[in-house]
Amino acid sequence: MRPFVKTFKITVLPGDGIGPDVTREALRVLEAVKAGLSGVEFECEEHAVGAAEYLRNGNPLPKSALEACRHSDAVLLGAMGLPDVRWPDGKEMTPQLDIREEFQLYAGLRPIYLFHENDSPLKGYEGGGIDFSIVRESTEGLFSARLAQGDPDGDEMRDVMRITRAGSERVIRFAFQEAMKRRKRVTLVDKSNVLPSMVFFRSVFDGIAKEFPEVEAERVYVDAAALYLVNRPAHFDVMVTENMFGDILSDLAAGLIGGMGMAPSGDIGDDCAVFQPSHGSAPDIAGKGVANPIATILSVAMMLEWLGHEETRRGAAIVTNAVKTVMSDPSLRTPDMGGALSTSEMGDRVIGAL
Numbered sequence: 001m002r003p004f005v006k007t008f009k010i011t012v013l014p015g016d017g018i019g020p021d022v023t024r025e026a027l028r029v030l031e032a033v034k035a036g037l038s039g040v041e042f043e044c045e046e047h048a049v050g051a052a053e054y055l056r057n058g059n060p061l062p063k064s065a066l067e068a069c070r071h072s073d074a075v076l077l078g079a080m081g082l083p084d085v086r087w088p089d090g091k092e093m094t095p096q097l098d099i100r101e102e103f104q105l106y107a108g109l110r111p112i113y114l115f116h117e118n119d120s121p122l123k124g125y126e127g128g129g130i131d132f133s134i135v136r137e138s139t140e141g142l143f144s145a146r147l148a149q150g151d152p153d154g155d156e157m158r159d160v161m162r163i164t165r166a167g168s169e170r171v172i173r174f175a176f177q178e179a180m181k182r183r184k185r186v187t188l189v190d191k192s193n194v195l196p197s198m199v200f201f202r203s204v205f206d207g208i209a210k211e212f213p214e215v216e217a218e219r220v221y222v223d224a225a226a227l228y229l230v231n232r233p234a235h236f237d238v239m240v241t242e243n244m245f246g247d248i249l250s251d252l253a254a255g256l257i258g259g260m261g262m263a264p265s266g267d268i269g270d271d272c273a274v275f276q277p278s279h280g281s282a283p284d285i286a287g288k289g290v291a292n293p294i295a296t297i298l299s300v301a302m303m304l305e306w307l308g309h310e311e312t313r314r315g316a317a318i319v320t321n322a323v324k325t326v327m328s329d330p331s332l333r334t335p336d337m338g339g340a341l342s343t344s345e346m347g348d349r350v351i352g353a354l
């Protein structure tokens with residue numbers, strides 16, 4: 001009798017700029033790690049999305065791509081958007097935000113891990129010394145104002161910070177569950193000394209914290225969080241915050257561990273998830289073969305973990321360990337981190353270390 005094979009359908013959206021460059025390497029890593037796993041298969045289906053697709057067909061997120069995402073087990077995304085390609089009203093295209101809202105991917109999970117002391121601009125942190133996750137609310141907050149129409153010639157514009165009880169409860173609960181798997185500390189990042197919406201967010205946090213008596217719950221204002229991230233990043237375990245604060249702090253946090261090319265992410269909902277590097281399309285280096293693929297490769301590891309099968313989780317650990325092995329040698333870096341490896345050479349190194 002043939003052994004049962006579980007097939008996972010993965011929708012792949014390489015997107016714009018360096019998206020295709022880094023996705024290519026991540027898929028090579030996925031293919032290579034699969035060879036060592038038993039009983040699982042990956043059926044990857046690629047779809048064109050993003051600013052380039054808009055130029056071709058008038059829609060950056062075609063219905064066929066959206067439907068493929070809906071019917072897959074997970075989505076792997078490169079990057080979307082190009083600064084020169086905008087909607088008629090001047091706004092940049094951000095189909096990745098449309099996907100988050102369409103599928104209610106409320107928890108933006110952004111792990112920050114320092115592999116090697118040379119890669120941090122901070123002194124005194126060894127590999128592993130910076131190890132925390134930011135959980136960014138990804139369906140509301142200040143980003144909920146993004147589709148509002150404004151009059152650029154008027155005298156006033158407003159953006160609304162939308163914080164709902166249901167939206168806050170689910171993301172805060174997610175953060176606590178994440179902390180249960182880690183060092184059991186959750187830091188709420190808010191601005192409740194100034195904004196009523198943040199007083200509300202904090203009161204929801206306080207309520208959820210009671211459900212997790214084993215987890216230490218602390219509260220920090222966002223401005224102080226920016227300071228503490230620089231002067232004591234090792235303190236943090238899981239940070240939870242609203243959409244815009246999370247957007248800003250996750251770039252700061254990526255800077256602590258070597259830059260955007262090192263920061264993976266998962267946009268996670270109750271039954272659907274999209275994995276992508278935290279960086280954007282970086283058009284300045286697109287197609288030059290120099291983009292750092294590590295963030296996307298680590299996003300594949302997150303995807304394997306999230307798929308939740310015993311073998312995919314084993315695959316996640318194998319990929320993460322391979323990245324650890326490569327990063328333990330400071331001479332193996334792409335140009336963004338002062339090295340000379342090309343995107344595909346970095347992919348080769350990780351595959352070699354699997």
Ligand code: ATP
Pocket residue numbers: 018022080081260261278279280281282283284285290291292293295336
């Ligand atoms: P977004 O707003 O979509 O997040 P952004 O315009 O803020 O995008 P990114 O596209 O993330 O910014 O890139 C900012 C800069 O960081 C790029 O110009 C590029 O030089 C660098 N960068 C980002 N990702 C990588 C990567 N994977 N490898 C090397 N450099 C990168």
